Amino acid sequence: MSTDAEQSLADFFFPEDNGVLQAPEAFSHWVERNRWATSMFEPAMLGAVGPEVELKRGDIHRRVINLSSYNYMGLATHPEVIEAGRQALLEYGTGACGSPLLSGKMGLHVELEKKLAEFTGREDAMLFNSGFGGGMGSLAALLRKGDAAVVDEKCHLCLLDGVKLSKAKLVFFRHNDPESLDEALKATEGRRRLVVVEGVYSMDGDMAALDKLLPVAEQHKVGMFIDEAHSILCFGENGRGVIEHFGVADRIGLQFATFSKSFASCGGYTAGSKRLLDYMRFYSNAYGFSCALPPATVGGLLKALEVATRDDTLRKKLWQNVGYFRERALSLGLNLGESVSQVFPIIIGSDRQALYELCREMNEKGLFLAPVDYPSVPEDGLRYRVAITAAHGREDLDRALNILEDTVVRRIVRGN
Ligand SMILES: Cc1ncc(COP(=O)(O)O)c(C=O)c1O
Structure with a gap:
């Protein structure tokens, strides 16, 4: 960024001056x-x-092609989903007005838990009012001081915060590396342990290598928790996520997913055995001490689940769009990293000035792509993140590709 291009948000985490309630001066400038x-x-x-x-x-104000929202199934504007949300609002009012444990659970919430349990093929599911809170709150409910969480190094912050909150030992293994997982499990022998992975890692769009990681965890007799925020409804024959894709659902202890991506809403759920969830409901503070999801949200979610799973129309459309966009983007010479999913990076390298200038230029030409800067990604892996959805038409994707050709390809790939 101009003369400050070498600085990033990582430089202001430990302020040199001021009190706690004042923003660091260097940051503000x-x-x-x-x-x-x-x-x-x-x-x-x-x-x-x-x-x-x-x-x-x-x-x-500008009308732009949107490649930045995780509305993978295109449900954010689905008429049936909107109508279901509206009906729930009319019938149940605006809020649940209490935590699920004490007063906030309505018939709608119970129905959604039941439908999610059926969908995931598990005994039970519990709802959270935030995806972040659900990931964090699930791990904090399970782990204790003295335990070890053995976590893929690319896992989301909500999972890391959950482990930190629990005071369990946080041990990373190299991304998708079974040998590194094995070492981490050997190093933590004697403790109660949990392996934590994601279905699809959104910064890179690659999948958890469950075929390699699961046998290692099983060899050590350690259970696995998976966060399928970006893979639920997209992966697997029935949209049940990466664990369905690999055919390993019955070997994974707990499956967590958020409602903020494919469900186009807000919140999340953890699905597992009834006994474990009975326990977690009392020990997850993010669940028991926070208001239940608003009824309109739950009504919409029930319909979203029905629409996305009654047949595979939306999933098929999504994957057709992904295939089309990927092929054309690759033929333009764009670096899409290791992605195998509907979310993928366009990696431009370490030129921060270019990252922001191109972002502005794309915006001016009519394309909404957000910059992803260090420390969220490595300093030499600055990128944009593309999210393809079932709602995009070919003409949207073509327009986006033309703008990319005119901006990122021109400057980064062709160097002019
Ligand atoms: C893997 C993963 N887990 C959890 C979350 C948090 O979800 P939410 O945005 O619904 O709070 C995200 C959000 O980006 C995510 O990518």
Whole structure:
């Protein structure tokens, strides 16, 4: 970013000055000097999440192709889902007004838990009012001081925060590396342990190598927790996620997923055995001490689950779109990393100035792609993240590809 291009958010985590309730001075100056770049974050969408969206950045409004929302199944604007949410709102009012343990659980919540248990093929499912809270709250409910969580190094922050909260020992293994997992499990022998992975890792779009990792965990007789935030409804013959894709559902202790991606809503759930979930409901503070999901959300979720699983129309459309976009993007010379999914990076390297300038240029030409900067990704792996959905039409994808050719391909691939 101009003369500050060598600085990143990582430089301001430990402030050198000021009290706790004051932003570090260096940070505030840096943000001010780089408004042109930081304004690429937190744009305001002036309508529903769809293949196209009207964005407001500062005073400028623009209609842009949206490749930045995780609306993988396109359900955010599905008429049946919206109508179901509306009906639930009319019937049940605006809020659950209490935690599920004490007063916030309605018939709708019970029905969604039941439907999710059926869908995942498990005895029970529990709902969380946030995906982040659900991942964090599930692990914090299970792990204790003295235990060890053996976690893939690319796992989401909510899972790391859950382990930290529990005070269990946090041990990383190299991403998708069975030998590294084996070493970590050997090093933690004698403790109660849990292996933690994701279905699809959203920064890279690759899948958990369950075929290699699961046998190692089983050899050590250690159970596995999987976060399928980005894979539920997308992967597996019936949309049951990466564990269905690999045919290993019955070998995974707990499956967690969020509602914020394919379900196009908010919240999350953990599915597992009834006995374990009976226990977790009392020991997950994010569950027991936080208001239950609003009824309109739950009504919409029930319909979203039905629409996405009554046949494979949406999943098929999604994968057709993914195949089309990937093939054309690769033929343009774009670096899509290791992705095998509907979410993938366009890696541009370490040029931070280019990352933000191109982001602005794409926005001006009509494409919404967010920059992903260090420390979220390695310093030499700055990128944009593309999310393809079933709602995109060929013309949306073609327009996005033309803009990419005119911007990222021109500057990064062709060097002019
Ligand atoms: C793997 C993973 N888990 C959990 C979350 C948190 O979900 P939410 O955004 O629904 O709070 C995310 C969000 O990006 C995620 O990618």
